[in-house]
Amino acid sequence: MSSSSGGPNGEKLASGLEGAKKEADASPTGGNAVSQTTEQCPKCDCCGEDAHSKGQSITEDQFYGLEPVTCANGTVVPADPPNAQSYIRNLRAQCPGQFSQPPCNNYFIATADEKHAILRTWKGNKGGEARAAIGAADGEDVSHRVPKAAGGCPVGKGNLTKSSDLSAECQKAEGTLANRQGKRATLLRAGAGV
Numbered sequence: 001m002s003s004s005s006g007g008p009n010g011e012k013l014a015s016g017l018e019g020a021k022k023e024a025d026a027s028p029t030g031g032n033a034v035s036q037t038t039e040q041c042p043k044c045d046c047c048g049e050d051a052h053s054k055g056q057s058i059t060e061d062q063f064y065g066l067e068p069v070t071c072a073n074g075t076v077v078p079a080d081p082p083n084a085q086s087y088i089r090n091l092r093a094q095c096p097g098q099f100s101q102p103p104c105n106n107y108f109i110a111t112a113d114e115k116h117a118i119l120r121t122w123k124g125n126k127g128g129e130a131r132a133a134i135g136a137a138d139g140e141d142v143s144h145r146v147p148k149a150a151g152g153c154p155v156g157k158g159n160l161t162k163s164s165d166l167s168a169e170c171q172k173a174e175g176t177l178a179n180r181q182g183k184r185a186t187l188l189r190a191g192a193g194v
């Protein structure tokens with residue numbers, strides 16, 4: 001399931017399904033053929049472009065192992081042990097700049113290909129523009145609040161934090177956090193079989 005970015009027509013085909021004939025599709029308000037098209041091109045809530053992952057939508061707590069994840073195929077990826085959970089909880093309290101904020105707070109079980117596509121976008125022109133938009137200095141580290149491995153938006157301002165916005169302590173935690181993100185993403189992919 002993806003975050004249904006509820007279109008202007010809030011009324012889902014309440015009753016029209018039965019009577020709807022296949023033929024007329026020109027009428028934009030007609031009740032027929034709606035179900036096929038509404039979910040076709042989900043958008044990223046952060047940058048407005050096409051969504052960066054088609055994978056299962058999960059929460060930040062699930063991504064970081066604070067809660068178990070039941071994958072679409074029925075596999076349950078358990079929560080992490082308590083000490084690992086405390087590490088994340090404490091870090092999130094101390095270093096909120098490295099964790100998500102609305103509207104850029106969508107996590108996914110993203111495939112490796114999707115992650116690579118996100119990385120390419122980030123390394124490309126759009127990424128350069130995004131760096132400039134948040135005032136990152138040349139060569140300055142910029143981290144993604146929702147990591148690329150979780151289908152995080154590569155270029156939306158709300159998903160980016162530049163290193164100079166973080167305390168020295170939080171900067172130091174970057175390596176451990178990145179390591180944790182990679183491991184969780186791998187575990188979730190394995191569970192989901194993607």
Ligand SMILES: [Zn+2]
Nearest residue numbers: 044046047153
């Ligand atoms: Zn985006």
